[in-house]
Amino acid sequence: MRYSAAHKAQNHEKILSVAARSFREHGGDTSGIGTVMKKAGLSKGGFYRHFKSKDDLFVAAVARALDETATGAVEAAQSAPEGQALRAVIERYLSVAHANSTGSGCVLAALAPELARKPLSVRKRVEALLDAYRGRLMPFVPGETREEKLAKFSVLFPSMAGVLTRARMISAPEERERLLTEARKFFIQAFVGQ
Amino acid sequence: MRYSAAHKAQNHEKILSVAARSFREHGGDTSGIGTVMKKAGLSKGGFYRHFKSKDDLFVAAVARALDETATGAVEAAQSAPEGQALRAVIERYLSVAHANSTGSGCVLAALAPELARKPLSVRKRVEALLDAYRGRLMPFVPGETREEKLAKFSVLFPSMAGVLTRARMISAPEERERLLTEARKFFIQAFVGQ
DNA sequence: TGTACATCAGTGAACGCGCGTTCACTGATGTAC
């Protein structure tokens, strides 16, 4: 039977949020449409009323995930004391909590190599999304000029993503924590100035 | 028909080297045993005379890849002028050539999130391999104590891996190069001291 | 406002396909005497 537009919008939302979590948690290639739809409470046949392909959902899920991550980072930055915004962002990013929540964290840390392997059409769309993400966080990066801020951002965030992913590979919690602590210290010193 | 031990060793080697490349190039989940065996010039049924499972091959391929990467880095370090070893390693790691050769480069940059999602048994084995890798490069990391070197290494290499992967996501070559140049400058300044 | 009808969200079954793994079979290699 047909369902109302509101009902559809609600399901669309559900699929998207389940996918954003599932792709980050299990990888895009390893988490299937069937699983996502089931977790959203729907049968997999209905998927194509919402997205025209899996890649389409993938990009939408990345957009959703980046948006959530940016919102969290911006909130942390804004509620930090004067001049401590970036420090707060770094501490939040390299927290044990972030390392342990693989389904709701940074897209780069969860999917970067996979994204690098996607067809150009997908990569172009993801690049645009990352530009938007950068735009929201740039205000909190120190630097005289836009170029300087941009350069710092471009090195800082991928670096932190690399460390976070590496931390997730470590099985011993205390060792994982040690790496994160060390990295926080380093990035704060290098980008905030102790 | 049965083949000689030498013949088997040769094929084992071929499978391993094809897998080490293929896994890094296409991802472990996305590159199948059938493809690897075909590229090695064998039929896929013969795979299980060489490895007891795909995960087994995966770990062996990671070992092989790490070994090659370490050898390359050590060579670069050793042929650098006095006191410039780490600088040479960083420049090599963050080179355009490394960013463009996805099948033969750093394992972390190619597979880190995937590795973080592997079952504990696999992760433990990979951790041991990464420890060995670290052991080979530690001599070139500056620092008074072993602890200091270790801390520096643990932040530097995953950070560079994050940047390299991010660079691989960038479609425009000149933008990719710009990020790598910026990152080289940063890491050399931070870890070598200009 | 009420009626007739087109739309379309969601279901459930089916599609072809490639996956990792197993297995019967082959015949040259390696081993035991």
Added chain:
DNA sequence: TGTACATCAGTGAACGCGCGTTCACTGATGTAC
């Protein structure tokens, strides 16, 4: 050194399975008059 036989590397077909996608069908929703 020669003979008899077990081993086992590699083949090719088959296994069950889950994948992304398609499709006929349903009936309430939305629209046109």
